[in-house]
Amino acid sequence: MTFREGCWRRRLRGEWFPGTRLTLRALASELGTSVQPVRDAIGKLTVERVLVLRPNYSVQIPNIDRELMDEIFAIRNLLEAEAARRCVSVMTDADIDDLEEAILATRRVYWVESEIPSRVTTIQGVSRILAERCGSEALCEQLINLRARTAPYYAAALARSDDGEDAEFVTFTIRIQDEFVTALRRRDEVAAAEIRKVDLYTFQHYIYRLLDVE
Template sequence: MTEATSPLPERGPTGRKTKGSLSGAAARRVERPAPLRQAVYEALAELIINRTLQPGQHLVEADLAEYLGVSRQPVREALQRLQTEGWVDLRPAQGAFVHLPTDEEADQLFSVRGVLEAHSARLAAEHATAEDIERLWELHQAGVDALGDQDVERLVAANASFHAFITELSGNKVLAELIGQVDRRVRWYYTAIARPRGGEAWAQHAMLIEAITAKDAKRAEEIMSAHTEQTRQVYLNRPEND
């Protein structure tokens, strides 16, 4: 891979990502004793998902190895695996780059996600207990707080936690496995629209909790279907520079 300098972004005083060298960034050394190659893979995947590593960014093995506190070999192996899974593009004579997602890819993913999540909401309304409802409101408040602070990372995490808990409430292991397969990529796309989508999204989440509380399975399914469709539309209609 090409070893040209390609610094990772740092966070500025406002929390926005800025260009800078790895030497100025807080090291994210991987945890042990997890298998090293798996730990490096997970670390790099998360950096891509939360857009610390931006779509289209050139990835340099030496920089990544230093950032994670490991040798270049597990980084090389992780990049190859990430390419297989569509997170990274390996270009001959150029090196590795974070995959630049197309609108068609996003459209297909959000469409599948909508079908799965709508069914999940229906089942959640049938199975949720009073304690589950209380937990949903707690997760909702975490999202509202993150929105108030305009904290994108917390917003994305709160959104993922909220939807994951509804999937858990469905009680359908196959459904949970399928939704889990698309969750990471949904978080990747959602990061780009978390702020503009935030207010309306969390209002819809509140409506969804109310439907689940009333055990109105049909209503819960309809709200989730409309909610995920609107997220799809917001992503596809986002400003080009996002």
């Protein structure tokens, strides 16, 4: 695994919270390599806006910023709706079964205690399947980037959640997700796209509430 791939993996898993600062030397030491390959990879990751370059040879996960979060989620909402629309025509019944299993796994996250990276990975499972099986490589790449950029927010929010806060949200989102699977099985492009937008928008504002940025 290259350094860049490792950064992507850790970012997608929510191993770094918003505002986390990382030095090039520490990252190089962790990987067991020189600073130069790390610097080259960091350059690419900052262009992709996954990391922010700081003075004194350090990088940072972007801080919690309502304006930036609104922008990222708005784009992700549009693109995931398009991925859902495309999935209607290209997904097999077995693919939809896999998606339904991913949905069921996300529900268990709220009731079963586990490490934050595992929870973030599970919650992003539905988005991952939609991206990978929508039939568009370009769309998949864009959605991976957006997942990486939202994962630290998910991690920070889940670290603040508790069962009492989750119950109402989970009840609502279960109903939405069931309707989403039904729309896919009916091969209804319009309904699948619109329901996915509602599901993601609902989760977005659940995250906002936990982060106290509403």
